[in-house]
Amino acid sequence: MDNGTIIRTQDLTKVYPMGRTSIRALNRVSLSFEKGEFVALVGPSGSGKTTLLNIIGSLDAPTEGSAEVMGLKVETLSHRGAAALRSLHIGFIFQTFNLLPVYTAYENVEFPLLLMKMSAADRKKAVLDALEWVGLADRAKSRPGQLSGGQSQRVAIARAVVKRPGIVLADEPTANLDAENSHMILDTMESLNKNLGTTFIFATHDEKVIRHVRRKITLVDGAVAADEKTAGVAKEKKAPATRSGDASGRAT
Amino acid sequence: MTLFKLAIRNMLGAGTKTWLNALVLSFSFVAIIWAQSLFKGMDEEASRSLTDIEYGGGQYWVEGYDPLDPFTIQDAHRPVEGVLRDLVDAGRAAPILVVQGTIFPQGRMFSVLLKGIDPGQRILTLPTLCLEPSGGEIPALIGTRAARMFGLAEGDTVTVRWRDVGGTFDAVDVVVAGGFSSTAQSADSGQVWLPLEELRRMTGAAGQATLVVMEKGFSPSTAGSGSLSGWAYKDLDFLLRDIREFIQMKTVGTSIFYVLLMSLAMLAVFNTQVLSIWRRRREIGTMIAMGLTRGRVIALFTLEGSMLSFLAMLVGAVYGIPLLAYFAAHGWVLPSDQADSFGLALGNTLYPIYSAGIIVGTALLVFLITTVVSFLPTRRIAKLRPTEAIKGKLS
Numbered sequence: 001m002d003n004g005t006i007i008r009t010q011d012l013t014k015v016y017p018m019g020r021t022s023i024r025a026l027n028r029v030s031l032s033f034e035k036g037e038f039v040a041l042v043g044p045s046g047s048g049k050t051t052l053l054n055i056i057g058s059l060d061a062p063t064e065g066s067a068e069v070m071g072l073k074v075e076t077l078s079h080r081g082a083a084a085l086r087s088l089h090i091g092f093i094f095q096t097f098n099l100l101p102v103y104t105a106y107e108n109v110e111f112p113l114l115l116m117k118m119s120a121a122d123r124k125k126a127v128l129d130a131l132e133w134v135g136l137a138d139r140a141k142s143r144p145g146q147l148s149g150g151q152s153q154r155v156a157i158a159r160a161v162v163k164r165p166g167i168v169l170a171d172e173p174t175a176n177l178d179a180e181n182s183h184m185i186l187d188t189m190e191s192l193n194k195n196l197g198t199t200f201i202f203a204t205h206d207e208k209v210i211r212h213v214r215r216k217i218t219l220v221d222g223a224v225a226a227d228e229k230t231a232g233v234a235k236e237k238k239a240p241a242t243r244s245g246d247a248s249g250r251a252t
Numbered sequence: 253m254t255l256f257k258l259a260i261r262n263m264l265g266a267g268t269k270t271w272l273n274a275l276v277l278s279f280s281f282v283a284i285i286w287a288q289s290l291f292k293g294m295d296e297e298a299s300r301s302l303t304d305i306e307y308g309g310g311q312y313w314v315e316g317y318d319p320l321d322p323f324t325i326q327d328a329h330r331p332v333e334g335v336l337r338d339l340v341d342a343g344r345a346a347p348i349l350v351v352q353g354t355i356f357p358q359g360r361m362f363s364v365l366l367k368g369i370d371p372g373q374r375i376l377t378l379p380t381l382c383l384e385p386s387g388g389e390i391p392a393l394i395g396t397r398a399a400r401m402f403g404l405a406e407g408d409t410v411t412v413r414w415r416d417v418g419g420t421f422d423a424v425d426v427v428v429a430g431g432f433s434s435t436a437q438s439a440d441s442g443q444v445w446l447p448l449e450e451l452r453r454m455t456g457a458a459g460q461a462t463l464v465v466m467e468k469g470f471s472p473s474t475a476g477s478g479s480l481s482g483w484a485y486k487d488l489d490f491l492l493r494d495i496r497e498f499i500q501m502k503t504v505g506t507s508i509f510y511v512l513l514m515s516l517a518m519l520a521v522f523n524t525q526v527l528s529i530w531r532r533r534r535e536i537g538t539m540i541a542m543g544l545t546r547g548r549v550i551a552l553f554t555l556e557g558s559m560l561s562f563l564a565m566l567v568g569a570v571y572g573i574p575l576l577a578y579f580a581a582h583g584w585v586l587p588s589d590q591a592d593s594f595g596l597a598l599g600n601t602l603y604p605i606y607s608a609g610i611i612v613g614t615a616l617l618v619f620l621i622t623t624v625v626s627f628l629p630t631r632r633i634a635k636l637r638p639t640e641a642i643k644g645k646l647s
Contacts, residue, residue, distance in 0.1 A: 054639045059541060080545055087543025094642060098538040102265025114254045115543045159542075 006166050006199060007033040007056055011065035014051050014222075025051040027222040028065065035166065036197045038190065040210050043219035049203035052219070053169045056201070057090050058082035070166055087115050091160030091198075095172035097152040099144040105131065105155045106140040112163045130158035134188050150181030154188060161192050168192075170202045174209055186212045255548060259555040263563070269524065271567070273560050276520045277618065278568035280513040281561075284614045286576060287506055289604035290584065295499045296605055299492055301435045304377045307491045308346070309470035312336060312483040313463045317350075325352050325365075329417070329460040330482050336464050344470070346373035347461030349451050353414035355444060357402040364398075365443045366414055368451030368461075375465050378439070382430030383447045390450055391429030395440025404428050412444060416456045424454065514618075517564075518625045525557050525629040536633055537641025550630045557626020561619040579604050 014026040026048045033039060041049040054060040055067050058074045059082075067074040070089045077085060086092075091112070099108050109130050113123045131137045134154035144152055153173060160168045170189070174182035190212055193200050202209050210216060210230075218226040263270050303309070317328035332340060332347045339345035349368035354361055369376075371383035383391050392412075394404060404410060406428050413423040426446065434440050452458050464483070472485045529536070539549055583601035 050639075057541065059638045059642075079547075083540070083543050083545040086541060092538075092541045092642075094538070096534070096644070098534055098541075098642065100535055100538065102262055102267075107261060111258075111539075112542045114258065 004034045005032050006035050006070055007031075007201075008068045009052075009056075009065065010068075012052070012055065012062050012067055013064040014048070014055065014060070015063040025222050026055070026062070029219075029222070029224055030065075031217065031224065031227070033167075033199055033201065035199055036193065037199050037201075037215055038193045038213050039200065039215040039217060040202045040204055040213040041217050041219060042204060042210060043225070045205075047219040048222040049219055050171055051222075053171055053201065053203050056167070057092060057169045058085050087112065088163070089166045091163065091165040091168040093153070093156050093160050093168060093170035093173045095175045097144070097149070097156045097176075099147075099152055099155055099159075101144050104141050104143055105136060105147065105158075108144070108155055109158045109162050112159060116163060126162050127158075130162035131155075133161070133192060134158045148181075149177050150184060153177060153181070153185050157185065157188055157192070161196065161198060164196060165198060167199045167201065170200060170204075172204055172206070173202060174204070174206045179208065182206065182208050255552050255555055258552055259559055262552070263556050263559055266528075270560070270563065273520050273524055274563040274567045277517045277560055277564035277622065278572070280510075280517040281564050281568040281614060281618050282572035282575065283513055284510050284617075285572070285606070285610055286579065286604060287509065288503075288610045288614065289576070289606045290579075290602055291499060291503045291506065292607065292610065293603045293605040294502075295496065297435070297603070298495050298499065299488075302438070302492065302495065303468065303488065305434050305436045306376065306439045306465075307488060308375045308465035309468040310466045310472070310485060310487045311463050311491065312466070312480065312485055314461075315482055315484050317462055317484075319350075322352060325350055325462070326415070328462045329455075329457050331459045332461045332464060333459075335480060336483065339466070340370075340464065343374060344467045346370055346375040346465045347448065348463050348465060349448060349455070349457060349460060350462040351414050351451060351455050353412050353444070355402060356411045356413070357404050357408075360403075362402060362442065364412070366412065366451060367443055367445050368448035369445055370448045375467055378445065379430055379432050380445070383445065385447060385450065390424060390426040390446065392426040393430050393432065393445035394428060395443065396431060396433045397437060397440045398443060399428070399431055401441070406431055414455060416454065418456060422454065514621060518621060521557055521560060521622055522625045522629060525553065525626055528556075529553065529629055529632055533636060533641045534644040536636060537638045537643070540638040541642060546634055546636075550627075550633050553630040553633065554623065554627040557630075558619060558623035560626070561615075561622040564618065564622075565615060576604070576606060580606065 009029050009031050012026050012029040012031075013024070016023045016025055025046075029048070029052060041052060043049055051060065055062050055074060056069055058069065058077060061075050069085060072081070072085055074082070074085075092098075099105075100111065103111065106127055109127045110123060113126060118126070128137060128140070131140055134157050136151060136154050136158065139147060139151060139155075142151075144155070147155065153176075157173075160170075168189075173189075174185055177185060186209060189200055192198055202213065204210065214230055216226070216228050216230050217224060218228075314328045314330050316324055318324045329349060336345060336347075340347055346369060351366045351368075353364050353366040355364045369378065369380050369383070371380045373380055378393065380393065383393055385391065392410075394402070399405065402410070408428045409425050410428065411423055411425050413421060415421050426444070432440075446454075448461075452460060472487070536549055539552075540546065544552070580603065583603040585601050
């Protein structure tokens, strides 16, 4: 893998058997992603966006072809190896937030760190920093049921970035949010992308998201139909949506 | 450690559901400890009662004597001599002569065992001092069950008949000089206690006995063996074997009760686990996405379930300790006259005896079964596809 390239797919194909027939969700997709990219995968439903994210996230394996993530070939990883890759290098953000319901915001953000070898003091600092980045330090003790949709998604973002992963995969992160919250979320992610150098890859239909990204990959019927650089609107907007610290966690 | 921490969070985070399960499980926990301790108490009480009033520290029986075979009783007597005699003279043993007889209270007829015992003996707790001869009448001692059966009270006179060693029938009137209440039916029902020397005289068996009851703590090694020919030593293990087997049988019968209790509690745990896995599949998918392996998710869910048993122990301790302490202090009062229906020597109040073995054993049993029941439904997690589970779908 070249310097700076953290994901590379080569002729990636995924076929789902459906009874006697099968569905080709991905068809010979070859892409590469550099460190620090802010990318959107767009395309109609069933075009293979989520499947591509799942394979990059080592939640699924390709039928053919290769997916290399952080130097590891996903198709060769054992369950344990895939879990380790996700634990160390990949953060996930979901459309429905997927916060653990019985945990507080703090505990949700802490969860990925519990799976890593980290001291309690370092863990606490990292969690508080992450909550600070997303502007929810004051809601640390709230449970998901006590948070709005926007706040829940911000907790999910904090959870995804708290371990400082190389890659964050976001599947329709704004689909359940109103415009105001969507913008806030996107601003937050964009500032984290800039300040932490984390690569963000979105699967989305949302024009608001597409306007923010700097690269847009269009998938149609499982194949790459277009791969283009975009200007993004980040330059026009103020950076981090945080309250008292920048996205690197330093006090301002 | 991480899983342990997560399991505690998940378990306590589930709130009422967790506490209800723990409460149901705690019922089983407390009930099993209580029932087992009650049987242990029954065992101890029956053993103590029988050794106090009948068995002492073991017995020497005339060879061939079998208390359950009436045909052996006629010839089951021989002189008490040598070491046995020395032990009797030293007050460390009490000879008893057993003779079959018949009693005729108020015109009715009952078969009885006439038992001769030294009125001054101190080996058994029978109140034999009332058998000291006085005024030419033959005193008799009977238990409350015998008194009720024969319709006799203290001071009543009743005719008894027996066969002497030569096979000749004879009869005499005896006076009920005293009574006793005992939980040991075998020392009471159908028995009339008479002064040993009087019975020996009546039967022509001077200096003889059917059995010799030894003091508590007696060891046959102290008596030697050379001068004991014709006598067979029966230790407490032998004498109490029937009662212990009987209690064991009752304990086994009661295990059905344990099984029912445990089944109900385990059904609750199993159901909770099945529902939990179904309702928390999105959570499971999310955990896997965050880097937990399926094996660790299974371990987490199993741990959550098995930790219910610890919570149940805590909940059980809250109400169980005062409850069990109350029973230890006040006992379990049986309905009047129900004690005899158990078929063993029991008082009208049963006192449970708790032991670390019972508590730890029950705790381990509950923990093991809960763990197994918690694990079984989690195997479904291994079949979940994380990409579907994340969306809350079953695969």
